[in-house]
Amino acid sequence: MDSVESRRNAIAALINERGEITFAQLKEAFPNVSDMTLRTDLKNLDEKKRIVRIHGGAKSVDLVVGTDDFLGKRSVRNVKEKKRIALKAKKLITPGATVFLDSGSTTTMLAAELEDQPNLIVTSGISCAMELARLEKPQVVIPGGSLNRYSMSVCGMQGIRELQKMNFDVAFMGVTTYDDATGFACNVYEESLLKETVIHRAVRTIALVDSSKIGKHSTFTFATLADVDAVISDGRLPASFLAACKERGVEVY
DSSP states (O other): OOOOHHHHHHHHHHHHHHEEEEEHHHHHHHHTHHHHHHHHHHHHHTTTTEEETTTEEEHHHHHHHTSOHHHHHHSSSSSSHHHEEEHHHHHHHTTOOOEEEOOSSHHHHHHHOOHHHHHHHEEEEEHHHHHHTTSSSSSEEOOSSSSEETTEEEEEHHHHHHHTOOEEEEEEEEEEEEEETTTTEOOOHHHHHHHHHHHHEEEEEEEEEEEEGOOOSSEEEEEEEGGOOOEEEOSSSOOOHHHHHHHHTTTEE
């Protein structure tokens, strides 16, 4: 790997780790690289959709579009953690239950792990539905709406109106970020409305949260810890988050 490629990989990793970075912070992290070269690097990374340039710096793709991320990229991140979450989650789905699967790479992995048993499964994730197509016993329902080609999901008022008439035994919700101030959040307004609707229609709401999502924030809050019954994670949640869950009676798997 040449030095240019190596440097750009390091820049992308730094931005995605921090979520957002100013140009001044970038210069501090790479003091031996000229301003012009750094701007060229940012332009290249933005064109390749590895980061998103903003005025005065850059953001990670996750923070800009939240769960409206490029699914192909998300599906190769934290694979072991997502598999661990999916295996825990599938144990909580009993035959005959009405289930909602949110869109996202973790819920897609959960769909891929599900047993062939009778359930009514409603999902906003096209990728989830594709995984469920291998099964014969579940009835799979996709609410109407507009296709999001990045996250391979549907959202919009049409789907929200349909979901307002449904009731779920358990809902598995994808999460973009969580911090104490903003709660569970994403960066797409219509997606946050859909998530809120599902949570209000579910007997039990379970958030699927890998530890990399904790301590970050997004624009649109769709739930707080008081709104969820359980959290399934990768076993690496920070002590402060675990304490907050215990205080509010939220189960952690």
